[in-house]
Amino acid sequence: MRAEMGLCLGSEQDLTEEGKKAKIQSVKIDRDLYEYAKREMNVVKILMLGAAESGKSTLVKQMKIIHSNGFTKQELTSFKPAVLDNLLTSMKFVLHGMGVLRINLANNKNKVHAHSVLSCGRCFDEDQVLFPFVGHALSCLWADRGVRVAVRRGYEFELNDSALYFFENMGRIISPDYVPTETDVLRVRLRTTGVIETQFKVNHLLFRMYDVGGQRTERRKWISCFEDVRAVLFVVSLSGYDMTLVEDPSMNRLQESLKLFSSICNNIFFRSTSMILFMNKIDLFQEKILHSGRHLRLYLPQFKGADCDVDTAARYIAGVFVSLNATPSKLIYHHFTTATDTSNIQVVFQVVMDTIVKENLEAVSLLGLSVTVCHRVVPSTCGLSAVHNRFFGLRPTDVWGPPNPGKKPRSSAD
The missing domain is CATH 3.40.50.300 (P-loop containing nucleotide triphosphate hydrolases)
Structure with missing residues (x-):
């Protein structure tokens, strides 16, 4: 009989201990949920x-x-390939637009440069330096009066918003030691x-x-x-x-x-x-x-x-x-x-x-x-x-x- 009573008392004690642990765990969960809710109220998604x-x-x-x-300098540098690609792509788009608008290059010598740009797939080397022939071709084309006229009429062939910005900053962008500025990063299209x-x-x-x-x-x-x-x-x-x-x-x-x-x-x-x-x-x-x-x-x-x-x-x-x-x-x-x-x-x-x-x-x-x-x-x-x-x-x-x-x-x- 005493053995049975001892078992019962022991079982009740075990339940009490389990109840205490469960209560402690419940309080901890409630506290964690409250802290999570408090943190989330300060999060604006x-x-x-x-x-x-x-x-x-x-x-x-x-x-x-x-x-x-x-942006850190490293982060700015990471945008360099995109800026160079945007510059090249924008000039290609202008050259195609000139065909649509029937605008000729003012200088016939620039036809060679136009061909260089249009046939160029990648415009920079492994060190992210613009190929010299591409930089020279872009500079000559931007100096061409026919290209300038086409850019001014860019609305007519949906020239991208940042093209003029990159053309106007071309001298800085095509230099070998070029590092993009924050303004360049804001303008680049990715x-x-x-x-x-x-x-x-x-x-x-x-x-x-x-x-x-x-x-x-x-x-x-x-x-x-x-x-x-x-x-x-x-x-x-x-x-x-x-x-x-x-x-x-x-x-x-x-x-x-x-x-x-x-x-x-x-x-x-x-x-x-x-x-x-x-x-x-x-x-x-x-x-x-x-x-x-x-x-x-x-x-x-x-x-x-x-x-x-x-x-x-x-x-x-x-x-x-x-x-x-x-x-x-x-x-x-x-x-x-x-x-x-x-x-x-x-x-x-x-x-x-x-x-x-x-x-x-x-x-x-x-x-x-x-x-x-x-x-x-x-x-x-x-x-x-x-x-x-x-x-x-x-x-x-x-x-x-x-x-x-x-x-x-x-x-x-x-």
Whole structure:
């Protein structure tokens, strides 16, 4: 009998010990979950989407320059092959464009150099030094009056945005000891494949920005980025209103962007997610509207503004995007940007960060976490490039609510 009682008591003691261990383990799990939740509330996950060549990757580079001490010399050097390739590819494109526009080389001797460039596959050696004959050919062609005329008419054959920049900096770029600058890196074009994550800290917040390839073939990879997104930053190339897609020459770039934005903005995943529009390349848009003769009404017949009214044209396009929002309670924030202008992006992104933090305060309070938010008001024209100051009424930041006939659009102040 005593043996049986001893067994029972021993069993109860064992259960008590197991219970204590389980309780300790439970407390530890609860504490770990709380700490994880606390850390995650300080993590801001931004999904950057948009059609190809809208400027998404340039914006990511700007975040590194502004918030992560920029690029090291080794990192800058790693972009050298891409810069040299962009320079060569741009000149090839101009030479093909000259054929389309029926523009001849002013100097017949440059035909040899044109052949050298067009037949060149790789333009640098194993040490990333440009082949001398390629550098000489590029210099002679850039000095040719016919090439200069073709570049000025680049709109007519969709010359890439950075071609003129690389041509104007050719003397520096083709030198044997060339090391790319941060501005060169911002200008260089590298196709984004897959999903690229960039992290940077601002005060107590850790930002994780995901840059996703904009080509149609890359979009199936977006779904993996949807979890726990605080904000979607959708980038639009304003200057693409008269251009077609590289992968589908029958599709207008702006129309493709509108179609894509509609599917993202009204996606069930983003029903309660902050939606921010970057109406990018406003500088190129202004240049095109004012000087190319390629008026917006020729591509968007519904536009009734004056041909050279940049302000009205830019706001009209922004309004078309915002009108696609099908959720009445959802605000769409939009900003006019020049992704290659660091001072512009620095100011605009500060406003974006303030917006995201304000939009997510409710989520923080639901978890019972105490978070101090420092909100700084940024003047709308502070630090912007001269091109934006010339727009007078065109502020770099605006908020648009959903379209509702007979009712004032909702803004952050309502």
